Amino acid sequence: MRTNWASATAIALLLCLSSAAHAEEVTAWRLFISDHAEPKVTVIDAVDGGKLDTFRIKGPASLHRSESGRTVFAVQGAAGVVTGIASGISFEDHGEHGDIDVEAPKLAGVEIAGGKPSHFVEHNGDFAAFFDGEGAARIISEKAVLEGKSDFREMKTDAPQHGVAVAYGSYVLLSEPNREKPDELPVGIRVADEAGAQVGGFHACPDLHGEASSGNVLAFACATGLLVVTHGDGTPAIRHLPYPHSLPHGKTTTLTGGRGLQYFLGNFGADKVVLIDPTVESDAFRLISLPTRRVHFAVDPVRAKFAYVFTEDGQLHQLDVVKGEIANSLKLTDPYSMDGHWSDPRPRVAVAGDRIVVTDPLRGVLHLVDATSFEKTGDIAVEGKPFNIVSVGGSGQTHEGE
């Protein structure tokens, strides 16, 4: 959460200057990059472009960063393991100012093994890794990961599925496998209590795929609309927000949540994205057409007004989520066709403070774009095929003598 505030609070900064005479303002950003073919995670200092470390893991990984930024997870589907990495950057919120602590990144010493891990979801400091091959979720807290303890609990569903679980306070939301067609996507969500007993009814969500949080709202994408989860009176409150008839035929299968502003951004068909306000009943969906098919998208955690979409023609688009339109476009790479397998090497986008970083796996570089001017400012070479990327960091105070 710190990134929301890091560069935002001018008032807080003034207070810092007056109250902490010996404090020094420090900015640190790190990029964690997985490789499309090699079992490794490269860590790069986003401020000076230097390589900090390379961690050997068991297989090619997709990456997730925790909300606090203290932990990065490498989900290695084919190798059947989830590896925890301590990012080395942490913040302590003192209200009037935030302290930053910067240490070397390291493997946290936590590995969670199981069949085909895929979707990985954090909710309030609890991580749920779903193992498709087993139809089971393993849940661990950030605290345990940072202490190097593999203390996870397990929740099982009825069958293997390309599923998802969310640890929601003292409840767990679990996807329901499609019993008639086991190879297809889950059909809905059930809520279980800590003992595994079902709470409330079944929440239908055909073709469930894609989940995200924005502020205090969690959402799952379905063929019919969104399942929107909020804190109810004790138990999670779940309602279905249908796609309006005004939308063309299509569905969302990838979802991300706004930071600083509350909204969801999803794909809708191959060459459109949709902005969703989960709190309203009408006009919840705004459809935005892209020039070509979408490769990846990400929200800007600092400049809440913007999200970024990369398309197969090699362009990065700056999406104004307030106006609901593309504000700027920038050609960054050679074309990356969406023909071929969904998991082929293609660019991914992350935001590190004032920079947008785009991986270019076939050229082995990261492209750096200034988030304010939306102009390309440089490249960082990375060995291999840099693929998935997450960023961690922010600004804070360090105090002398501590």
Added chain:
Amino acid sequence: MSRMLKLAAAASVVTLLPVTFSVAAAENLKVVASFSIIADFAKNVGGDRVDIATLVGPNGDAHVYEPKPADAAEVGSADVVLVNGLQFEGFLQRLVEASATKAPVVELTKGGEVLRNTEEEDHHEDKAAAGKEGHAGEADEGHEEGHHHHGESDPHAWQSVHNAEVYVKNIADAFCAADKAGCDTYRLNAESYGEQLEALEEEIKATIAEVPEDKRMIITSHDAFGYFEHEYGIKFLAPEGVSTESEASAADVAALIKQIRQDKASAIFVENVTNPRLIEQIASETGLKVGGELYSDALSDENGPAATYIEMMRHNITVIKGAIVGS
């Protein structure tokens, strides 16, 4: 007054927004109010010369509100943005940045009597006391951070009617600056509404006078009534601090229950913006009966008992008095 004249007058004053304003001048003044109570003040001052959009609506909790892209669009096209300030709207800076608005963002507590958040220290004492009973522990730490988060001033300044008059004056000033042609109207409206506020204040004082002095300690969910306490002499205690953002810790609740028993609180109330469960739990543990619902940080909807600020304050004193001495 003709539209042309209004436009000319405005353009000479509001040099910062020539473009926005030349469009808006032919129309009503576009006002965004951060929450329902401010919207009501603005309605009373602006009358039919203003169109008001409210970000955090009836029964909404501004402390934890998460702004939407639509809110940013609203702020972006506003002529005047009215906010409480004192870090009440935790979302304000992100929203204003995202909106790229050129409208003045007016903090209505400016020039009012602002209370320091002394409850914070009370809570720490409570915690120390609870700690001796074995409740101290790591669970407290997060809460303590939460407390520090909200700055040093208590933002709930509208709970003093005297401060409400300052809000109203600030609104009239802001409207005059943005729409000079309407200034006389705004001043007149503010004056007549100010008279209603003064009458309200007398009414509150008279009602409180009927409550015996040794029965003037009551419980609510969060520290929203510091100004009411300061002005009108009812002591309010609450498990949560000046923001609802951080939940009360078990130690806070234990300390409060102890204090309720020791000091003999007279009544306990739920608030319209917070979950009643914690209050119901404290009520059952202390044997206090929940005396009703107070409107702390938001008005009710149109059909509720607190659809305007004046109705809200009347409703609150009526409910408080009713619970302590019977109506």
